[in-house]
Amino acid sequence: MVKEEILTLGIESSCDETSAAVLCGGREIRSNVISTQIPIHRKFGGVVPEIASRKHIVNIMPVIDAALEEADIKLSAIGQIAVTYGPGLVGALLVGVSAAKALAFSLDVPLIGVNHLEGHIFANFLAQKDLEPPFMALVVSGGHTALVDVRGYDSFCLMGQTRDDAAGEAFDKIARVMGLPYPGGPEIDRLAREGDPLSIAFPRALEGKGNYEFSFSGLKSAVLNYINSEKMKGHSLEPANIAASFQHAVVEVLVEKSFEAVQETGRDTLVLAGGVAANSSLEGRLRAEAARRDVRFSYPSRILCTDNAAMIACRGYYQAQNGRCSDLYLNAVPGLGLVAR
Ligand code: KG4
Ligand code: ZN
Numbered sequence: 001m002v003k004e005e006i007l008t009l010g011i012e013s014s015c016d017e018t019s020a021a022v023l024c025g026g027r028e029i030r031s032n033v034i035s036t037q038i039p040i041h042r043k044f045g046g047v048v049p050e051i052a053s054r055k056h057i058v059n060i061m062p063v064i065d066a067a068l069e070e071a072d073i074k075l076s077a078i079g080q081i082a083v084t085y086g087p088g089l090v091g092a093l094l095v096g097v098s099a100a101k102a103l104a105f106s107l108d109v110p111l112i113g114v115n116h117l118e119g120h121i122f123a124n125f126l127a128q129k130d131l132e133p134p135f136m137a138l139v140v141s142g143g144h145t146a147l148v149d150v151r152g153y154d155s156f157c158l159m160g161q162t163r164d165d166a167a168g169e170a171f172d173k174i175a176r177v178m179g180l181p182y183p184g185g186p187e188i189d190r191l192a193r194e195g196d197p198l199s200i201a202f203p204r205a206l207e208g209k210g211n212y213e214f215s216f217s218g219l220k221s222a223v224l225n226y227i228n229s230e231k232m233k234g235h236s237l238e239p240a241n242i243a244a245s246f247q248h249a250v251v252e253v254l255v256e257k258s259f260e261a262v263q264e265t266g267r268d269t270l271v272l273a274g275g276v277a278a279n280s281s282l283e284g285r286l287r288a289e290a291a292r293r294d295v296r297f298s299y300p301s302r303i304l305c306t307d308n309a310a311m312i313a314c315r316g317y318y319q320a321q322n323g324r325c326s327d328l329y330l331n332a333v334p335g336l337g338l339v340a341r
Pocket of ligand 2: 306307
């Protein structure tokens with residue numbers, strides 16, 4: 001008799017996307033419904049936490065219902081529930097965590113609290129069905145930039161992370177001073193295609209060998225100073241060149257450190273994760289460099305790069321397989337980091 005695969009309901013509400021997904025087994029997506037609040041927050045130039053929480057409250061049950069409907073299953077068919085409990089905005093996280101706890105209690109199924117950053121890494125298992133640890137992961141999102149040595153499904157070693165701004169945060173802040181709408185990453189990406197990446201030499205921080213930490217605040221200040229001094233000199237700005245040169249500085253540091261980490265650990269695979277993974281220049285440079293070095297490169301589709309519940313369900317599935325479920329005292333942990341195990 002064929003063993004029936006467990007159905008996992010994934011719930012994600014850490015920032016400005018309310019998402020629910022149904023996963024069959026560890027890697028088959030039955031549904032992945034994402035309700036984004038970006039148009040609402042765009043008016044304010046960034047995410048307004050209080051508004052995000054309120055919108056999650058309105059959206060959470062309809063999004064879960066839509067995910068069940070799309071998967072063509074009843075709620076009673078769900079075998080376990082995985083939910084993001086951090087890092088993120090506390091009010092936003094609490095909406096998902098509360099919904100997951102109530103559903104897990106009423107259905108009497110296991111509850112699995114998932115680290116959002118680990119979820120981003122696990123999006124790669126959904127994209128590449130044959131991917132197995134160990135591998136090196138570059139996690140680049142709006143809130144985090146980190147190199148993680150993934151040694152097993154439940155064993156991670158943090159090689160280094162950002163000391164200040166995350167890569168996505170730097171993209172968003174530079175876009176804002178350039179008068180581009182939120183979120184700035186995709187806008188800079190688009191504009192950079194028309195510019196010359198070598199036109200302005202912006203600085204790169206912490207370039208030393210064996211240093212896997214990142215810092216983007218100096219680069220951010222350098223771009224701001226450049227814009228201000230050009231304006232003071234009465235020069236007209238060339239936004240495409242600024243975007244391309246800024247992006248180039250970010251991408252080169254990420255590429256350099258990623259492959260140094262790959263080399264040091266002897267890994268044969270590099271995976272890209274997080275919202276900034278959608279950046280076409282970053283993806284292209286990593287892919288080219290991986291081919292040159294004979295390293296396998298994995299990159300999830302755009303929809304799996306940015307926040308979604310399928311990646312949370314996937315992480316939850318493997319966590320539960322290792323017996324790491326949560327109890328109903330699970331709480332939101334806004335500052336949750338990657339825990340080395
Ligand atoms: O992972 P994500 O959806 O949310 C967090 O967990 O933070 O990442 C969102 C971040 C934003 O900073 C956004 O500007 C950035 O990802 N992003 C991009 C691109 N698409 C999204 N950054 C650069 N280029 C892109 N194409
Ligand atoms: Zn994220």
